[in-house]
Amino acid sequence: MTRDVIALTAAPPDRATLLAGLFAGGPDLRLDTTAQSAVTQLCAPDGRPLVAIEASALVRVPAEVRRLLGVVPEGPVWWTEARASTAVPEAYALARSFAGRLVTVLGGTVWPPDALTTAVVPLRTDIAAVPVPDTGIPAVDVLTPRAMVVMQDRPVVPLSTWLADALRHAADSDRALQLVTPPASRLTLPLRTALRGLPHRWVVRDERRGLYDGLSGVRLRWRGGIFGPDLDARGAAQLAEPFRAPVAGAVRQLVLQVRTRHHPDAGLLLGGALEAVFRRLTGAAPQGWGTAEPAGNPWSRRQLTELARARAPRPTLLTV
Structure with a gap:
C-alpha cells in the first residue's frame, strides 16, 4: 500500500526547490x-523505490x-503529489518532508494538513529485508498475470493521473x-465509471466484514492472482x-447519462x-476539465475539441 502527500504551491517547483525536497x-x-x-x-541506496513523485501540474x-x-x-495552485511505500516506515516521513520543503520555499499548503515537516529523515530500516513489488508502474502495488492491484487510503479517491496511467x-x-x-x-464519479465494467473492480477491505x-x-476473495466473487456452496454470489440492509440516513443520487453523436466535420465543437x-442542472457552465483529476483546466470547448x-x-x- 502507499500513502499520498500533496504539496499545493503558489509557484511551480523549480529544479533547485525539487532537489532541496529530494534531499x-x-x-x-x-x-x-x-x-x-x-x-x-526517491530510492534507497540499493535502488528500491521509497517515494514516487509526479511532475507538478497547474490546477487553475x-x-x-x-x-x-x-x-x-x-x-490557482501547483499540485505536486508524492506516493510513499508503506513497506518502509521512513518512506511516508520522506514524502512529508519533501512536500514540506516545497511549501516552505514556495508558499502554500500540504495535504494532509498534519503532514507538514521539513526534517531530515535518516533511513534506518534494513532495506534488504523488505520485499520489492516488481511492477514497473509507480501506481501499482501488486502485479499478477491477471490483475494490477492498487491500494489507496484516501478519504476521496479520484481518477488521478497515476490511476489513469494504470488503467491504460x-x-x-x-x-x-x-x-x-x-x-x-x-x-x-470518473473513477467509479472507469471501474464499473468487469474485469476492473473496486475492492473494499473491511477488517470486520471482509472483502x-x-x-x-x-x-x-483473492484467488488465482485476482479478486473474484466468494461463492457459497450453491455457487451463488x-x-x-x-x-443487505438499507443504511439509515442514506442520500439518494441522480445519475444522468447523455450520449451524443457528431459528424466529424471541420466546424465541429464538442x-x-x-x-x-x-x-440546466446547476445554473452555470462547467468550471474545469482535464484528462484526469484534478480537472484543472478552465472550461473551454475549443481546447477540449483540439485535444x-x-x-x-x-x-x-475527459473529466469535467
Whole structure:
C-alpha cells in the first residue's frame, strides 16, 4: 500500500526547490525516473523505490482542490503529489518532508494538513529485508498475470493521473485494474465509471466484514492472482453485510447519462450538449476539465475539441 502527500504551491517547483525536497533523506538516497521522466522516484541506496513523485501540474480551478482535498486555495495552485511505500516506515516521513520543503520555499499548503515537516529523515530500516513489488508502474502495488492491484487510503479517491496511467497499462496488458480501499473511502464519479465494467473492480477491505465489491456489494476473495466473487456452496454470489440492509440516513443520487453523436466535420465543437446539461442542472457552465483529476483546466470547448482531434482516431476520456 502507499500513502499520498500533496504539496499545493503558489509557484511551480523549480529544479533547485525539487532537489532541496529530494534531499529530505540525505545524500545517500538515489534518484530514478519512470513513465518517460514524468515520475521521479526517491530510492534507497540499493535502488528500491521509497517515494514516487509526479511532475507538478497547474490546477487553475480552485474548486477542484476543494472537491478532492477539502482545502480552499486562494487561486490557482501547483499540485505536486508524492506516493510513499508503506513497506518502509521512513518512506511516508520522506514524502512529508519533501512536500514540506516545497511549501516552505514556495508558499502554500500540504495535504494532509498534519503532514507538514521539513526534517531530515535518516533511513534506518534494513532495506534488504523488505520485499520489492516488481511492477514497473509507480501506481501499482501488486502485479499478477491477471490483475494490477492498487491500494489507496484516501478519504476521496479520484481518477488521478497515476490511476489513469494504470488503467491504460491494464488495458494494454489484458489485465484487470483492482483498486483496494478501506470502507470509509469514497470514489469520484470518473473513477467509479472507469471501474464499473468487469474485469476492473473496486475492492473494499473491511477488517470486520471482509472483502467486498464497493459497487455491487458482492463478497470477494483473492484467488488465482485476482479478486473474484466468494461463492457459497450453491455457487451463488453473496452480498456483504453493508449491502443487505438499507443504511439509515442514506442520500439518494441522480445519475444522468447523455450520449451524443457528431459528424466529424471541420466546424465541429464538442461539449455543447454537456454544457447545456450543466447549465440546466446547476445554473452555470462547467468550471474545469482535464484528462484526469484534478480537472484543472478552465472550461473551454475549443481546447477540449483540439485535444480530441489530436488524439483521433484513438478515444479520449475527459473529466469535467
